[in-house]
Amino acid sequence: MTTEPTQAAPVLPRTFIRELAQHVGQTVRLRGMILSRRDLxxxxxxxxxxxxxxxxxxGDQLNLDLPLPESSVEIIGTVRPHPKRGGEVEVQMQAMTVIAAAAEPTPVELPKLERVHADTLLNHRAVTVRGLKERAALRVQAELLAGFRETLSGMGFTEISTPKIVEAGAEGGAGLFTVDYFGEPAYLAQSPQLYKQMMVGAFERVFEVAPVFRGESHNTSRHLTEYLSLDAELGFIDSEEDVMDAETxxxxxxxxxxxxxxxxxxxxxxxxxxxVPERIPRIPLLEARATVEREFGHLVGGKDLDPEGERLLGEWAGRELGSDFVFVTKFPQAARPFYTHPDGEMDGVPVTRGFDLLLRGLEITSGGQRIHDPEMLRRSIEAYGLNPESLRAYAEVFRYGMPPHGGFAIGAERLTALLLGxxxxxxxxxxxxxxxxLQP
Incomplete structure (x- = not known):
C-alpha cells in the first residue's frame, strides 16, 4: 500500500501596497512596517x-497582540474597497505574523512629524526618514536624478566619474575642506568642473551625478556643506545660449x-x-538689478543679486513673464570663476558668458561658456592670482585643440526643496x- 505525500498549501506571493487596487476581493500577503495602530x-x-x-x-475579533509601531510584520488579508474613501482600498486582516518587533517606542511619532522641530527630526533622521512625507521627498528626488540621466543620455551625453580628492579647488581656493593625503595636503572637491571640461575633449558631451563639498560658513535653510551636484558639459557650442537651451x-x-x-x-x-517654458526668459544681471530696484525699490549691492533680490526677480518673472524660471545672464567677471569666458563690457563693467537659473526666486543653477583658448586661459589664471602649477594638468588640455564648450550644475537638494515646497x-x-x- 502506498501513501500519497501531503501537499503543502501554496504560499501566497508578496503583494506590494501600490498594487492592491488590482486585487480587490482577493486574499493577499503583505510585508511591511507598522506606521500606527489602534485597538477599539x-x-x-x-x-x-x-x-x-x-x-x-x-482586524475584527482577531485578538491580536499588536506590536509597537515600526515593527516589521506580515499580514494575510482580503482587499476590499475603503468604506469611507472612494477610490481607495483597505485590507481585512485574517492573520498577522511579527517578523521583527520594535524593542521600544520611536523617539518621535512618525505620523505626527509635522509637529516636530527640524533639529529633532534631523537628530533622529535614521528613524524620521521613514515618515511618509519624508520618504516622498526623497522618492521624487530619485526620479529627478533618473530623469537627468535619461534625458542627457538621450541627447548623446556620456556619464563620467571624476575625483573627489583633488590638489586644488575649482573655484579658486575658497571654502575648501582639507584632508591629509599621505602626509601631503589635499582637498575635497568643490565641483567636478575642471575634470568635466577635460572630458569634453574625449566625449564632447558629458555629465556626472555626485556629491561635492563646500566648506563655507553659511548656516541657513538653503545651504549644505555636502550636496548632490548634477553636472553637464557640452562641446562645439556657439555661445552660452546653447547651454541654456540644453538645460531647458x-x-x-x-x-x-x-x-x-x-x-x-x-x-x-x-x-x-x-x-518649463519652450524658452526660459533671460535677463542680464545689470538689467535684473535695475528691474528689482524699479519694480520693488530694492537696491542690490555687491557683485550679484542678494537673496531678497532673487526672490523679487522671481516674483516679477512670474507676474510679468509668466514663468517660474528665469535665467540671469552676463555676470561680471568679478562674480565668476577664472574659467568663465569673458564677453566684453556692459555699462563699462567687464562681463562674462556666465549665468544663473532661478526657480521661484531661488538660484538652482550656475553655468556658462568656458574659456577654451589656452592663451586667454593663461591670462585669466594670472589675473585671478591663482597658482599656475596647481592647475597645470587642467591647463595642458587646452593646448591640444579644445572646442568651444560650456555647461551647468544643478543642486539636487535645492531643486527638490523648491519643487516640493x-x-x-x-x-x-x-x-x-x-x-x-556630522551625525547621523
Missing part, C-alpha cells in the same frame, strides 16, 4: 507601510518623469510642478551635512 474594543486598525505606500488593515530640455525631461511616476508623492506633499533644504537629503552636523 476588539476591532484593530493597523496602518502598514512598505516600499510603495501605506494602507489601513482592519533637461529640466523638461526631469519634470516630465516626476509627473509621470510620482503622482501619489506629489499629492501627499501638496506639490504642483512648474511648467520644503522650507529647509536639509529635508531634501537623507542624511544632511551642514556647518554643525
Amino acid at each position: 474594543g476588539g476591532i484593530q486598525f493597523v496602518t502598514l507601510r512598505d516600499a510603495g505606500g501605506a494602507v489601513q488593515c482592519v 530640455e533637461v529640466l523638461r525631461g526631469m519634470l516630465a518623469r516626476v509627473q509621470e511616476r510620482c503622482g501619489p508623492e506629489l499629492a501627499l506633499l501638496g506639490a504642483e510642478l512648474p511648467q 520644503l522650507s529647509n533644504v536639509r529635508m531634501a537629503r537623507a542624511f544632511p551635512r551642514d556647518r554643525t552636523r
Whole structure:
C-alpha cells in the first residue's frame, strides 16, 4: 500500500501596497512596517507601510497582540474597497505574523512629524526618514536624478566619474575642506568642473551625478556643506545660449518623469510642478538689478543679486513673464570663476558668458561658456592670482585643440526643496551635512 505525500498549501506571493487596487476581493500577503495602530474594543486598525505606500488593515475579533509601531510584520488579508474613501482600498486582516518587533517606542511619532522641530527630526533622521512625507521627498528626488540621466543620455551625453580628492579647488581656493593625503595636503572637491571640461575633449558631451563639498560658513535653510551636484558639459557650442537651451530640455525631461511616476508623492506633499517654458526668459544681471530696484525699490549691492533680490526677480518673472524660471545672464567677471569666458563690457563693467537659473526666486543653477583658448586661459589664471602649477594638468588640455564648450550644475537638494515646497533644504537629503552636523 502506498501513501500519497501531503501537499503543502501554496504560499501566497508578496503583494506590494501600490498594487492592491488590482486585487480587490482577493486574499493577499503583505510585508511591511507598522506606521500606527489602534485597538477599539476588539476591532484593530493597523496602518502598514512598505516600499510603495501605506494602507489601513482592519482586524475584527482577531485578538491580536499588536506590536509597537515600526515593527516589521506580515499580514494575510482580503482587499476590499475603503468604506469611507472612494477610490481607495483597505485590507481585512485574517492573520498577522511579527517578523521583527520594535524593542521600544520611536523617539518621535512618525505620523505626527509635522509637529516636530527640524533639529529633532534631523537628530533622529535614521528613524524620521521613514515618515511618509519624508520618504516622498526623497522618492521624487530619485526620479529627478533618473530623469537627468535619461534625458542627457538621450541627447548623446556620456556619464563620467571624476575625483573627489583633488590638489586644488575649482573655484579658486575658497571654502575648501582639507584632508591629509599621505602626509601631503589635499582637498575635497568643490565641483567636478575642471575634470568635466577635460572630458569634453574625449566625449564632447558629458555629465556626472555626485556629491561635492563646500566648506563655507553659511548656516541657513538653503545651504549644505555636502550636496548632490548634477553636472553637464557640452562641446562645439556657439555661445552660452546653447547651454541654456540644453538645460531647458533637461529640466523638461526631469519634470516630465516626476509627473509621470510620482503622482501619489506629489499629492501627499501638496506639490504642483512648474511648467518649463519652450524658452526660459533671460535677463542680464545689470538689467535684473535695475528691474528689482524699479519694480520693488530694492537696491542690490555687491557683485550679484542678494537673496531678497532673487526672490523679487522671481516674483516679477512670474507676474510679468509668466514663468517660474528665469535665467540671469552676463555676470561680471568679478562674480565668476577664472574659467568663465569673458564677453566684453556692459555699462563699462567687464562681463562674462556666465549665468544663473532661478526657480521661484531661488538660484538652482550656475553655468556658462568656458574659456577654451589656452592663451586667454593663461591670462585669466594670472589675473585671478591663482597658482599656475596647481592647475597645470587642467591647463595642458587646452593646448591640444579644445572646442568651444560650456555647461551647468544643478543642486539636487535645492531643486527638490523648491519643487516640493520644503522650507529647509536639509529635508531634501537623507542624511544632511551642514556647518554643525556630522551625525547621523
